[in-house]
Amino acid sequence: MEEAKWYVAHTFSGYENKVASNILTVVENRNLHDLIHEVAIPTETVKEIKSDGTEKEYQRKLMPGYVFVKMVMTDDSWYVVRNTRGCTGFVGPEGEPMPLTDEEVRNNCLERVSVQIGYEVGDLVNVIDGPLEGFSGTVDEIDTENNSVKVTVSMFGRENTVEFELDQLEKVKED
Numbered sequence: 001m002e003e004a005k006w007y008v009a010h011t012f013s014g015y016e017n018k019v020a021s022n023i024l025t026v027v028e029n030r031n032l033h034d035l036i037h038e039v040a041i042p043t044e045t046v047k048e049i050k051s052d053g054t055e056k057e058y059q060r061k062l063m064p065g066y067v068f069v070k071m072v073m074t075d076d077s078w079y080v081v082r083n084t085r086g087c088t089g090f091v092g093p094e095g096e097p098m099p100l101t102d103e104e105v106r107n108n109c110l111e112r113v114s115v116q117i118g119y120e121v122g123d124l125v126n127v128i129d130g131p132l133e134g135f136s137g138t139v140d141e142i143d144t145e146n147n148s149v150k151v152t153v154s155m156f157g158r159e160n161t162v163e164f165e166l167d168q169l170e171k172v173k174e175d
Contacts, residue, residue, distance in 0.1 A: 002072050004037045005099035007081075008091040009067045015086035016041045019067050022084045035077040038070040042108050066091070068108065073097055117142070117149075119171040125151060129168040136172060137162070 011019045020039045027036045042062040049055055067087070071077045078097065081087060092098030100108070119125050119139055127135045137153035140161060149164050 004070050004072045006068055006070050006105050007073070007097045007099055009069055009081050009084075010088045010091055011065055011067055012086050012088065013065050016061060016064065016067050019084050019086045022086070023067070023069065023081060026080050026084070030080075032076065032080065034072070035074060036069060036071040036080065040068045040070075041066075042068065063108075068100075073099075117144075117166050117169075119169065124172040125169040126172055127151075127153075127164065127168060128170050130164065132162065132164075139169075142166075 009019065020041055023036065023039050027033060043059040044062055045057055046060045047055055047057050069081055071081070078090075082089060089095045090097035121139050121142060123139050124136060125139055127133050127137070132153065135153050135155070137151040139149060139151055141150040143149070144166065147166050149166055149169060150161055151164060151169065152159050153162050154160075
């Protein structure tokens with residue numbers, strides 16, 4: 001069987017959640033789990049601080065009007081998504097479904113890419129990418145879930161804790 005790929009379905013604005021929910025309902029009812037694997041709406045958490053000092057957190061859609069579907073493209077899966085109320089079609093040339101590239105999948109945070117790191121807390125590391133490239137420091141904390149590492153770096157004679165992405169660092173090779 002063909003491998004499932006991510007496709008983008010266009011929806012009426014404001015119908016993203018309804019379309020996603022309806023697709024999942026049809027998958028459940030018709031037992032199409034082998035064809036349609038996942039439905040996602042990329043969002044981000046936004047903190048809003050009101051003038052009275054109260055904080056409010058909510059989810060904001062990163063791409064309003066679009067729903068991402070990981071599926072094996074067949075006549076059945078195409079029909080289910082395309083004929084879901086609120087869905088206006090697939091994104092692609094002349095409405096033909098076009099799968100996302102691996103890079104587009106990563107950029108839209110649809111799948112986590114596991115990064116193998118060769119360092120641990122307490123190790124001396126070099127910064128190999130970003131504005132602090134060339135600096136070195138000691139690893140304080142590693143958060144693989146959020147792709148971040150806290151490192152104590154000495155700059156201008158002072159110790160500073162700086163946050164990096166996992167792949168911006170490499171362990172200092174000991175001779």
